[in-house]
Amino acid sequence: MPVADTSQLISGVAERYASSLFELALEAGSIEAVGADLTRIQALIDGSADLKRLIVSPVFSADDQYKAISALVEKFGVSGLVGNFLKVVARNRRLFVLPGIIRAFRLLAARHKGEITADVTSAHALTPAQETELKAALKGVTGKDVAVNVTVDPSILGGLIVKVGSRQIDTSLRTKLSTLKLALKEVG
Structure with a gap:
């Protein structure tokens, strides 16, 4: 018996909750403040293995x-x-x-502001100057303001992976090393 794909279900649940929170923030005129709080919460999750475990583990009761x-x-x-939203979610x-x-x-929030979002993966944390330069470069390519979500992944060794919509650079x-390895295998 095949296992059901739960990613679609999770995505749908996340989108419904996010939509509800967005509507509440829009009514309250606090989209920026809510976004800042969510960024802080995400940073806490990323920085704490215990918090990650609390969030994903079914072992913990709702209480x-x-x-x-x-x-x-x-x-x-x-x-x-x-x-209050986080308490309801819990x-x-x-x-x-x-x-x-x-x-x-x-x-x-980005769509509401007329921005597009770019997911950027970097081997090291970007400095504010690098992030500003990246936003400017992406704005030049897309013609729109760009919100950047940066993820640090040391396994890429260096450089960047930038995803904007369906495009990836x-x-x-x-x-580059993988490409070189394949090219050398073909030659040798």
Whole structure:
């Protein structure tokens, strides 16, 4: 019996929650503040293996997740709308889709501002100057303002992988080395 593909289901749940949060933020006129809070939450998730485990593990009860999220919200001073939203997500046992919710919210916010989003993978964290230069270069190519989501992945060794919509530009050292390896195999 084949295993069902749950990625579509998770994506749908994340998009529905993100859409609800976006509508609330739009009504409150706080899209920027909500986006900033979500960025802080994502940074906390990325920086803590324990928090990641709390979010994805079904071992924790809804009550445990709710208490942990409530403490997190209070400790880091997350705004009322995002704080309450996170508590609802925890109560509904949907914390496992939180990273997807954050991504979907960013897309909705960018679309609302007339921006497009570029997912950038870099071997090292980008400096603010590099990020500004990258945004300017992408704006020159796309003709629109570009919001950049940067992910650090040391395994690409160097360079960047930039995804804008359905287009991808891969200038990573890992890809260049793989291409060279294939070319050498064909010759030898």
